[in-house]
Amino acid sequence: MPSARCRPAAREGESEDTAGILRRQSQRESAARTYARSLPVVPVRARGMTIEGADGRRYLDCLSGAGTLALGHNHPVVLEAIRAVLDSGAPLHVLDLATPVKDAFTTALFETLPRQLADHGRIQFCGPAGTDAVEAALKLVRTATGRGGLLAFSGGYHGMTAAALAATGDTAVRGAAGTADARITRLPYPYDYRCPFGVGGDDGAELSARLTENLLDDPKGGIQPPAGMLLEPVQGEGGVIPAPDTWLRRMRETTAARGIPLIADEVQTGVGRTGTFWAVEHSGIVPDVMVLSKAIGGSLPLAVIVYREELDCWQPGAHAGTFRGNQLAMAAGTATLAYVRRNGLAERAALLGDRMLARLRGLAAEHPCVGDVRGRGLMIGVELVDPEAAAGPLGVPPTAPRLAAAVRRAALDRGLIVELGGRDASVIRLLPPLTITEEQSEAVLDRLADALAAATAVRV
Numbered sequence: 001m002p003s004a005r006c007r008p009a010a011r012e013g014e015s016e017d018t019a020g021i022l023r024r025q026s027q028r029e030s031a032a033r034t035y036a037r038s039l040p041v042v043p044v045r046a047r048g049m050t051i052e053g054a055d056g057r058r059y060l061d062c063l064s065g066a067g068t069l070a071l072g073h074n075h076p077v078v079l080e081a082i083r084a085v086l087d088s089g090a091p092l093h094v095l096d097l098a099t100p101v102k103d104a105f106t107t108a109l110f111e112t113l114p115r116q117l118a119d120h121g122r123i124q125f126c127g128p129a130g131t132d133a134v135e136a137a138l139k140l141v142r143t144a145t146g147r148g149g150l151l152a153f154s155g156g157y158h159g160m161t162a163a164a165l166a167a168t169g170d171t172a173v174r175g176a177a178g179t180a181d182a183r184i185t186r187l188p189y190p191y192d193y194r195c196p197f198g199v200g201g202d203d204g205a206e207l208s209a210r211l212t213e214n215l216l217d218d219p220k221g222g223i224q225p226p227a228g229m230l231l232e233p234v235q236g237e238g239g240v241i242p243a244p245d246t247w248l249r250r251m252r253e254t255t256a257a258r259g260i261p262l263i264a265d266e267v268q269t270g271v272g273r274t275g276t277f278w279a280v281e282h283s284g285i286v287p288d289v290m291v292l293s294k295a296i297g298g299s300l301p302l303a304v305i306v307y308r309e310e311l312d313c314w315q316p317g318a319h320a321g322t323f324r325g326n327q328l329a330m331a332a333g334t335a336t337l338a339y340v341r342r343n344g345l346a347e348r349a350a351l352l353g354d355r356m357l358a359r360l361r362g363l364a365a366e367h368p369c370v371g372d373v374r375g376r377g378l379m380i381g382v383e384l385v386d387p388e389a390a391a392g393p394l395g396v397p398p399t400a401p402r403l404a405a406a407v408r409r410a411a412l413d414r415g416l417i418v419e420l421g422g423r424d425a426s427v428i429r430l431l432p433p434l435t436i437t438e439e440q441s442e443a444v445l446d447r448l449a450d451a452l453a454a455a456t457a458v459r460v
Contacts, residue, residue, distance in 0.1 A: 018042045018055045035063075038408060039417060046073030049433055049440055051417065060444055061417045062430045067236070067268040067379075070295035070336055070345075072433035078298045081335035082328050094325040096125060105330035108337045109296065112277050113306060114286045122312045127321035128301030128329070130267035130293035131159025134230075136319045137289045137305045138163045141228035141261040143318070144311040149226035151212070151260070153189040154196070155238030158230065158265055167230050185223050187212050189235060190247050193372040193383060194394050194423070205247040213254055228261040228289070233279035236268040239422025240374055240381025240429055245283035252285040261288040261311065267303075268379070271295035272340045272434050275350030275377030282376070298332025345434040349377035352441055356380060356430070359445050367452055369403060371396060380430040382448075383422060399426035403455055410451035416444060 021042050029036070042054040049072050051059045064072070071078060085092070085101060094102075102125075110118045124140070126132040142148055152158075152167040166184050188196040188208050195204035215221045233248060235241040255262040264287035269279035273295065276282055280290075288311065293303035301323070340346060357375055360382060364370035371385035384404045385397035392398050401424040408428070411418050421429045432444065 018053065021054065035419070038405070038419070039063075039412065041412075041417070048072040048075070049436055057415065059412070059415045059417050060432075060440060060447070062432045062444055063417050063419050064431045064433050065299065066294070066419075067273060067431045068294040068297070069299050070271045070273070070340060070434050071298070072435045073299075075336075075339075075435070077335045077339050078332045081298070081331040082300075085327055085331045090327060092327050093323075094327065095322070096320070096325055099325075099327060101327045101330050101334075102325070105334045105337075108334045109292075109304070109306075112271075112337055112341065113290070114278070114280065116286045117290065117306055117308070120309050121306050122309050124305045124307070124314075124319065125321075125324035126303045126305065126319070128297075128303055128323045128326060129159070130265075130291065130303055131161045131164040132321060133267070133291045133293055133303040133305050134158045134164035134167070134265065135161050137263050137291050137307070138167070138228070138230070139319055140289065140305065140307060140311055140314070141263065144313050145225075145227045145259075145261065147225055147227040149183045149185060149224050151185050151187055151226050151229040153187050153231055153235075155189045155191065155235050155241060156230070156232055156265075157235070157237035158232075185215070185226065187215075189231075189238070189241065190244055191239075191241050193374070194396060196394075198394055202244070202246070205244045205250075209247055209250040209254070212251070216254070216258055216260075225258070226260055228263050229255050230263045230265060232265045232269065233282070234269050234274055234376055234379055236379065236429075237421045239383065239427040240379055241422075242274075242374065242376045243283075248280070248283040248285055252283075252287070255288075261307075263287060263289040263291060265291045267291055267293045268431075271337065272346035272349050273377055273379050273431075275346060275353060277340070277346050279376070295336065296333045297326070297329040298334075298336035300326065300329035300332050302326055302329035302333055340434065346377070349434050352436065352438065353377040353380065356441055356445060363445075363449055363452070367456060369400060369456055370452075375430075378430070378432055378434060378436070381422065382428040382430075384426050384428065399424040401426050404428060406455035406458065407448075407451050410454045411448055414447040414450055416447040416451065418448070 043051045044054045045052040049061055051061050126136045158164040158167045190205040190208050192200045197204050197207045215223050233243055264280050266278055270292055289307040291305050360373045364373050368387035369384050372383040374381055384400040386400045387397050389398050404420050404426045419429050421427050
């Protein structure tokens, strides 16, 4: 990390007044800002996994735009794809008109999808954010089935617009909207460490599946036939909780047998993040609808849903969005999809992720405050707890949000950007780019270990 003496000179038009920029942001921007509060960094340059701040400090970025940057910052193939569109004179904004750029993106995306969806699917370009795609998916299944209810899960996160927020399991986040959606039936998501049934493992997943089936089949259960079931194959904001493969297959069987469309939210898990191109591939299921965003745009805003053709009952204009024709995002997305496939980055994420998880579990043996280490591929979570407090009703120690915040601060001091999630924001989340090197992965774990030691020493 460069000292003050060896900081690079500011480029023309680039301010080094970090404190001033942060102060003006605080004065001008909405109180709703989030990352800016916990990460007082003013990025001015970035490449791969490295961000350089206006003050000359460099950081390893394990946030990756909340999983958007599959190839890291400013990857050459992404920049080349964007420049090619700019230099060609092609239109940058075309609503939903057909273009060669869009055709290339759609072709590249369908080449990655589960075969049944690729052969008999439709794609809907939505507004540019994942929450827009969730809204489209929910409207689609409600239109196709003529039903209004929805099955969603505890711990789920699906976005901030109305229907997506209603489906989200975070009660504090939903409470900010001031209203509740009575059409949502909340079901328990299998969470081995904090199993809602107090048993964990296969038994906990089995009880979750049985409860779901019973509620749907019980004539006195109080649930009208729903329009769909919405789930994340790995819950991200919920605390990096992978769904057991057997449970996912059970949800697919349960919904198929009852004519309920299954919607897989792959906004954060897609494009190789979990060790397969799409997280549903771990279990082998094929959902009726896939919600895709973040990495599919190659760092630029893009969101789509892909669904079985039998559900394609839209009237023209039934769901639209001005910025659903972002040509630069489609070009960047095409380049990213191709690069991930060509270089086997999903398989590499699985191998490197397993190594990182193994070392983190070794770290847990040294620090009683590390309650659980979990993840899939390069989607990793470390849940921090208070080991000195009495175990809660689920038999595990309570969460440690203050410690987690202290670890995040200490990591930033050591040049590592991480974020928090899970219950009480007590899970340290690692979402490095898929291009992370082995050397960088070791540096990430070294800095995180130092941060954890420093934060726990202060508590002692």
